[in-house]
Amino acid sequence: MSALARLVRDPWPLVALLVVAIMLVFVAWPLAELARQSLIGQESGRFGVENYVAFFESRYFRRALTNSLTVAALGTAISLLLAVPLALAFARYDFRAKRWIEVAILMSMLSPPFVGAYAWILMFGRSGMVRQALASIGIDIPPIYGTFGIALATAFSHYPVMFLVVRSGLSRVNVGLEEAAASLGRGRLAVIGTVTLPLVLPALVTGILLVFLGILADFGTPSILGEGERFPVLATLAFSLYLSEIGAEPGMAATTAAILVLLAMTLVIFARWLAARRTVSNDTSGTRIATPLRGGRGALMSFGTATLVLLANMPLIVVVGSSFLEVRGVVFQPALTLANYTNAFAALGDALWNSLRYAAIALVMILVLGSLAGYLIARRSGLLSRLADLLIMVPYVVPGTVLGIGYASVFNQPPLMLTGTAGIIVVMYVIRRLPFVARASASIVYQIDRGLEEASQSLGVRPLGGFRRVMLPLMRPGLLAGAAIAWVEVFNELSASIVLYTGGTRTLPVAAYQQSLAGDVGMAAAYATMLIAITAGALALFILLRGRGDGDVGVL
Amino acid sequence: MTDAHLKATGIKVRFGDFTALNGVDLAVRRGELVTLLGPSGCGKTTLLRVIAGFQRQTEGRIEVGGRNLGDVPPEGRNFGMVFQSYAVFPHMSVADNVAYGLAARGVRGGDRAKRVQAALERVQLGALAGRFPDALSGGQKQRVGLARAMVIEPDLLLMDEPLSNLDALLRIEMRREIRLMQRELGITTLYVTHDQEEALAISDRIAVMRQGELLQIAPPEEVFEAPAHAFVADFIGGCNWFDATLAPGDAVTLAEGPSFVLPRREGRPSGPVRLALRNEDLRLCGAPGALPCLAGQVLMRAYMGHRTRLHLRLPSGATMDADVPSGTALPAEGATVHLEFHPDRARLFTCGAGPVDGWRIA
Numbered sequence: 039m040s041a042l043a044r045l046v047r048d049p050w051p052l053v054a055l056l057v058v059a060i061m062l063v064f065v066a067w068p069l070a071e072l073a074r075q076s077l078i079g080q081e082s083g084r085f086g087v088e089n090y091v092a093f094f095e096s097r098y099f100r101r102a103l104t105n106s107l108t109v110a111a112l113g114t115a116i117s118l119l120l121a122v123p124l125a126l127a128f129a130r131y132d133f134r135a136k137r138w139i140e141v142a143i144l145m146s147m148l149s150p151p152f153v154g155a156y157a158w159i160l161m162f163g164r165s166g167m168v169r170q171a172l173a174s175i176g177i178d179i180p181p182i183y184g185t186f187g188i189a190l191a192t193a194f195s196h197y198p199v200m201f202l203v204v205r206s207g208l209s210r211v212n213v214g215l216e217e218a219a220a221s222l223g224r225g226r227l228a229v230i231g232t233v234t235l236p237l238v239l240p241a242l243v244t245g246i247l248l249v250f251l252g253i254l255a256d257f258g259t260p261s262i263l264g265e266g267e268r269f270p271v272l273a274t275l276a277f278s279l280y281l282s283e284i285g286a287e288p289g290m291a292a293t294t295a296a297i298l299v300l301l302a303m304t305l306v307i308f309a310r311w312l313a314a315r316r317t318v319s320n321d322t323s324g325t326r327i328a329t330p331l332r333g334g335r336g337a338l339m340s341f342g343t344a345t346l347v348l349l350a351n352m353p354l355i356v357v358v359g360s361s362f363l364e365v366r367g368v369v370f371q372p373a374l375t376l377a378n379y380t381n382a383f384a385a386l387g388d389a390l391w392n393s394l395r396y397a398a399i400a401l402v403m404i405l406v407l408g409s410l411a412g413y414l415i416a417r418r419s420g421l422l423s424r425l426a427d428l429l430i431m432v433p434y435v436v437p438g439t440v441l442g443i444g445y446a447s448v449f450n451q452p453p454l455m456l457t458g459t460a461g462i463i464v465v466m467y468v469i470r471r472l473p474f475v476a477r478a479s480a481s482i483v484y485q486i487d488r489g490l491e492e493a494s495q496s497l498g499v500r501p502l503g504g505f506r507r508v509m510l511p512l513m514r515p516g517l518l519a520g521a522a523i524a525w526v527e528v529f530n531e532l533s534a535s536i537v538l539y540t541g542g543t544r545t546l547p548v549a550a551y552q553q554s555l556a557g558d559v560g561m562a563a564a565y566a567t568m569l570i571a572i573t574a575g576a577l578a579l580f581i582l583l584r585g586r587g588d589g590d591v592g593v594l
Numbered sequence: 595m596t597d598a599h600l601k602a603t604g605i606k607v608r609f610g611d612f613t614a615l616n617g618v619d620l621a622v623r624r625g626e627l628v629t630l631l632g633p634s635g636c637g638k639t640t641l642l643r644v645i646a647g648f649q650r651q652t653e654g655r656i657e658v659g660g661r662n663l664g665d666v667p668p669e670g671r672n673f674g675m676v677f678q679s680y681a682v683f684p685h686m687s688v689a690d691n692v693a694y695g696l697a698a699r700g701v702r703g704g705d706r707a708k709r710v711q712a713a714l715e716r717v718q719l720g721a722l723a724g725r726f727p728d729a730l731s732g733g734q735k736q737r738v739g740l741a742r743a744m745v746i747e748p749d750l751l752l753m754d755e756p757l758s759n760l761d762a763l764l765r766i767e768m769r770r771e772i773r774l775m776q777r778e779l780g781i782t783t784l785y786v787t788h789d790q791e792e793a794l795a796i797s798d799r800i801a802v803m804r805q806g807e808l809l810q811i812a813p814p815e816e817v818f819e820a821p822a823h824a825f826v827a828d829f830i831g832g833c834n835w836f837d838a839t840l841a842p843g844d845a846v847t848l849a850e851g852p853s854f855v856l857p858r859r860e861g862r863p864s865g866p867v868r869l870a871l872r873n874e875d876l877r878l879c880g881a882p883g884a885l886p887c888l889a890g891q892v893l894m895r896a897y898m899g900h901r902t903r904l905h906l907r908l909p910s911g912a913t914m915d916a917d918v919p920s921g922t923a924l925p926a927e928g929a930t931v932h933l934e935f936h937p938d939r940a941r942l943f944t945c946g947a948g949p950v951d952g953w954r955i956a
């Protein structure tokens with residue numbers, strides 16, 4: 039059989055080639071360019087580590103690095119405090135309104151983190167409502183800007199990830215093991231320490247890694263709560279350096295970006311190493327069934343978790359609520375109005391339409407590429423698919439700001455002149471979300487019996503036909519869940535869009551961010567509310583599409 | 595074999611340094627059911643997958659009905675496959691599962707529906723055509739798998755441990771059904787199992803494998819009565835093993851004492867040999883008589899229905915088992931008994947370190 043005939047019969051190598059090509063052009067190339075720029079001295083123009091030396095010699099830059107690390111560490115710690123008790127309660131007990139409380143937890147993921155940050159400013163900013171109210175009764179608290187504020191805001195927007203990961207880890211711990219330990223005379227706490235903890239450690243490590251990386255990469259929150267240059271973190275520093283270098287010698291922005299990526303990579307490798315060293319095989323046969331709590335204990339559990347979650351959702355409630363309040367100057371008045379929305383729509387331009395269009399196109403591409411790539415990763419062991427697997431994971435450690443700067447510096451000239459187009463935003467959306475959807479679809483494929491495809495093939499159907507008629511229908515529910523999360527992330531994307539947008543390609547998150555940073559407080563709240571509403575609406579649509587399946591969202 | 599339908603010659607499969615199949619030759623006649631039998635990891639699945647086209651052989655050639663399958667992909671081979679995991683499409687009804695292969699062959703409309711229904715009736719699922727797999731038992735799922743593989747009228751039916759996920763009683767019932775159906779339709783079948791009883795019951799011939807090699811392929815009686823290799827004797831039926839010496843003149847002397855003379859035959863090698871006796875070939879006797887006889891102390895008696903297994907210690911300290919009819923006066927535990935055997939029942943195998951080790955002495 040000729041090579042061509044073989045490809046017609048089984049085109050998977052072509053698909054692998056396509057994925058590899060896409061990742062090389064839209065991930066490897068921009069990153070390589072940033073690496074190159076970072077290695078060309080901004081002062082001398084010579085090749086070397088001059089920029090890195092300059093970075094570490096500058097107090098201000100060093101401060102950005104320590105700020106990033108402090109904020110991420112503190113934010114992760116707060117997320118743990120919020121998420122672990124909730125995860126324990128959800129994995130171990132059934133109580134009233136559990137499902138609704140869960141939905142409320144996931145709500146925190148439905149808006150870009152900077153919306154939460156903005157809400158904190160509305161409450162505890164310089165002229166924040168709560169702060170003023172407290173001041174009027176003689177209690178003075180400092181405004182929320184800076185380390186603690188950023189950590190708090192990011193923790194509140196990232197803790198649902200931790201919750202999901204830890205809960206699924208906990209519910210996979212074999213009951214038998216805990217019962218065995220208890221029957222051997224161990225007390226409750228001792229059982230948790232000696233049996234439960236080591237078994238959920240991998241999940242805990244994953245959760246910590248995801249949240250830490252998320253906070254490290256977050257651009258909007260530190261930019262709003264850090265008051266621009268006053269409290270720099272790596273992501274905001276890279277952005278402002280990039281802006282200041284436009285038209286001048288590049289170098290320091292690229293260096294900052296490179297340091298950010300290296301930091302993220304180091305963390306991932308460290309977490310992998312930790313997980314590999316500590317992996318205990320957990321026999322999951324005796325999966326835990328949650329204990330129903332009735333009467334007073336149940337009510338207490340419902341009340342406790344609901345309060346915690348309500349607290350965590352406070353920022354969103356405040357934003358949505360204040361979007362309907364009258365504004366005088368920079369202060370909300372206790373009077374209801376729709377004026378903020380009228381103003382917002384008047385100033386909206388194409389932002390909403392752009393966001394919807396770009397996100398929808400990107401979502402389709404993400405689904406197609408993600409399902410193909412996931413299948414490749416799980417089922418094909420050739421060199422190309424292994425390369426695709428490796429490359430597809432790279433964006434995972436590349437913060438949006440970095441990717442944006444990379445795109446801006448390679449796609450601003452032929453052969454690929456993309457800056458300023460809608461295409462560059464769509465491509466960026468696709469690349470940023472692809473790893474997650476590809477991983478999710480790979481993990482679905484891993485769970486599908488290989489025999490099904492072989493059965494299909496032995497019955498006379500070619501590999502691609504079998505993929506379409508057997509694999510895709512079985513992957514659909516998982517893919518839809520992946521798509522729902524991809525939609526949330528893409529629709530709310532800010533940190534790369536802020537680098538890449540132009541007048542005509544402004545998106546809704548960019549508009550909301552700009553208003554929150556330096557615009558009208560009422561309009562900012564209105565934009566943020568629109569983001570939340572559209573995301574939630576789309577999510578509800580996905581859930582309807584998916585039918586009454588189990589609420590398993592474990593595809594992060 | 596000249597009338598072979600499936601002919602695999604010199605099949606070698608290497609995974610890196612590891613040789614999973616080391617030059618296997620296998621020929622299956624039209625309409626025949628051959629089982630591949632061997633311990634876990636011996637390469638049964640690998641051989642089946644090579645024949646199905648899912649695994650490329652490193653070396654070797656496969657022909658079916660005179661056609662070389664070298665470059666033919668699995669979907670072009672027209673083989674039916676039945677899987678241990680059933681591999682029933684969970685998102686399709688029973689009828690759609692069975693229709694899948696027919697649709698791929700362009701069979702449409704009423705003809706397809708008729709053939710699907712006929713196939714389902716043959717496996718007694720006629721009434722469940724509209725069900726979905728998650729509402730079927732394991733046995734029913736495997737029936738769907740069977741119907742799906744049979745309905746395309748395959749040139750070869752490949753089954754990889756189709757019954758090993760079913761419970762014991764159902765396994766026996768289904769293997770009978772498979773055998774009856776296979777005979778009735780005359781489908782050439784290769785059947786993988788690691789259950790020797792299943793292999794004995796169902797096969798026209800059994801191919802016994804070990805570590806990527808095919809040691810013997812023969813009808814069940816022959817594999818049981820005249821194992822070609824010590825491993826075959828041990829794997830099928832089980833044996834007691836004794837060290838012995840074969841002297842020129844065909845006299846055999848067991849290290850345990852007894853000796854006897856084999857019927858005269860030219861060209862038997864002399865030297866150390868291994869002698870195998872099946873449990874049921876040992877008979878209780880009052881005292882040593884004309885037949886070779888072993889003495890041993892009964893360590894344990896295990897009642898097994900028609901027979902009782904005596905676990906004995908020989909004077910040398912070695913242990914062995916003998917299955918004697920239950921009901922007769924049986925020795926008490928601790929008693930010393932005599933057990934005789936007929937020289938015809940003893941099988942001799944080479945013993946040494948070379949590649950010929952373990953082969954039956956002609």
Ligand SMILES: Nc1ncnc2c1ncn2[C@@H]1O[C@H](COP(=O)(O)OP(=O)(O)OP(=O)(O)O)[C@@H](O)[C@H]1O
Binds near residue numbers: 609614633634638641
């Ligand atoms: N893809 C592979 N890569 C490396 N080694 C393999 C691969 N597939 C099979 N093997 C090895 O080849 C040997 C034979 O495997 P095979 O699955 O054919 O055994 P089997 O006889 O079917 O065993 P079982 O009764 O357990 O199913 C095993 O040692 C197995 O580990």
Ligand SMILES: [Mg+2]
Binds near residue numbers: 638639640754
């Ligand atoms: Mg096998």
